[in-house]
Amino acid sequence: MHKKFLFVLRKPPFNGVSMQETLDSVLTIAAFDQAVSLLLLDDGVFQLKNGQQPDRFGMKDTAAVFGALEIYDIHDIRVEVESLQERGLKPRDLCLPVREIYRKDVAGYMKEFDVVLAG
Template sequence: MKSHLFILRKPAHGGAFAQEMLDIILTTAAFDQPTSILLLDDAVFQLKKGQQPERFGMKDTASIYPALEIYDVKHIYVEAESLEERGLRPGDLCLPVESVYRKDIPGLMRRHDLLFSG
């Protein structure tokens, strides 16, 4: 079985992209494929607590992330520098994550068979 790493870079509410990627992640995991997520750059905002996108007619993608555990997505990584550059800490996020430093990301990628980036 091949392991999958989904690398997300875009914020949750910049269009339908984040929702579509989450759908693909859930579909992949539903077929018992080992699936992990790495959030870089503005994608770290996808997990920020206290979002209220419904006020602007958008879906709350952050509410989908807790369901990943049901689908056996065990590893959600965030780049430590991306959090820091945006004034966030792991405690500002809606679920526990594994912080990884920028210098360690190539090694994380090598541990997976398939990479999907967006």
């Protein structure tokens, strides 16, 4: 039985190993043919910002993992419009194509999923 998983990413990049662990979970679940979507809120929108330099922080470059999402059939990547605006970002500043979602619609969107995981 297929389930729909939503991973909610709220933390900025290079905030410890939790992001790498979350991405590992995303890819593992997707590898078992489960439907996986990502929602980036708050500082999580910085995860997809172009031009990051993780080596400056002694961290792994997660951009390669984000680039692999397509291989795992993960195409539903959404970012909260207000989170982008509050941080001076636009979708063109991100390294992947995303769909925008307004804050008022986030709760309803989350209800569409069988499992919601925060990372």
